[in-house]
Amino acid sequence: MEKQELSVGQVARRCGVAVSALHFYERKGLIFSSRSAGNQRRYGKDVIRRVSVIKAAQQLGVSLAEIESAFASLPRHKAPNRTHWQALSESWHQALSARIRKLEKLRDSLTGCIGCGCLSMDNCPLYNPDDVLGEQHTGPVMLERDD
């Protein structure tokens, strides 16, 4: 059983990202590599999951900085185990559900409000932005990107 190390190009192809993006993620501390005798990057297979998670999270509107802090709970240089990933998964499931609820709320506001053509805007949820997404308070939740 070999260690099955991957070159940067192999990871790039398998994950659908550019090599330059992997360099970038590494500079940001989101992924890690060892080096070959000739100083080329070598990745363990777990990097693929990391990159997949990065891309998935970005779809949710999570910044790399936030992803980095979520990854802080993972072991840096060895493959995270089931428990590690599961913890991440659960918190993201919650965050994602929260985001979905927000979007539904917004969608309903759009229907009820933009289309209404109301001239008095004082009760309009779009007009009073804070109402639109409601719970703006500083939640610890990762996806609370309501700035």
Place this chain on the structure above:
Amino acid sequence: MEKQELSVGQVARRCGVAVSALHFYERKGLIFSSRSAGNQRRYGKDVIRRVSVIKAAQQLGVSLAEIESAFASLPRHKAPNRTHWQALSESWHQALSARIRKLEKLRDSLTGCIGCGCLSMDNCPLYNPDDVLGEQHTGPVMLERDD
């Protein structure tokens, strides 16, 4: 009955954005103004709805460029009427619903996959991106960019 024109600072306060952002939106062609005798911006009340819509759309992950093209159907210098806003509302409602469906799908993939800790990644939807959302192959791109 006056035209009830608003200064840039008034709009900024009522919409919760910076004055510089309004200048910026105007340069981008998202909002319009007339000028006072002394060359200061004066806005009609409809600008508030425009700005509110901009902010709402940004919450959905819509870029300013996309917002601009959506706004292309609105009359430039006079207040859009009910029909105009309603058309916008409907198309965005659809887009939002689509986005919500994607997020739900992704959420479910995360639960089923990230948490599983599977070592053989060959059946993993995160690992094999094409399976995640089906439609649209084009290489190993993780998720449809909802461009």
Place this chain on the structure above:
DNA sequence: GCTTTACCTAAACATAACTTTAGGTTTTAG
């Protein structure tokens, strides 16, 4: 062995979406 492909680093460039700065003008409040 040689050549092509892949890789290395550092630094510059790109784009979006704004903000800040600098220097000057207009409006408003007392």
Place this chain on the structure above:
DNA sequence: CTAAAACCTAAAGTTATGTTTAGGTAAAGC
């Protein structure tokens, strides 16, 4: 009337997320 607050423009700066370029080194195929 005057002084503070608000406004003007143009240009440079900022942050995030990368990509591109330039000048070399390593690895792989024939």
